[in-house]
Amino acid sequence: MxxxxxLLFMLAMFLVAIVGRVLFPSALPPVLRKRKGAPRCGKCGRYLIGRGGCDCGGRAK
Structure with missing residues (x-):
């Protein structure tokens, strides 16, 4: 018994989690969100490597 x-409690928690992810996808922490591609500089478009900024410094051509 x-x-x-x-088992019913675990199933209920699973259903609540699924509904929550469907209704509020932006509520996920940034670590768990899926990236659409590699990070790129907004000004020049080069790929960003590491935590530092781009070498262009925002002065793209």
Missing amino acids: LLKII
Whole structure:
């Protein structure tokens, strides 16, 4: 009996999590969000490597 209660509770929590992800996808932490591609500089378009900024310094051609 206790096993049934535990399984029903876990199933309910699973359903709540699925509904929450469908309704509020932006509520996920940034670490868990999927990136659409590699990070690029907004000014010149070069790929960004590491945590530093781009070498163009925002002065793109």
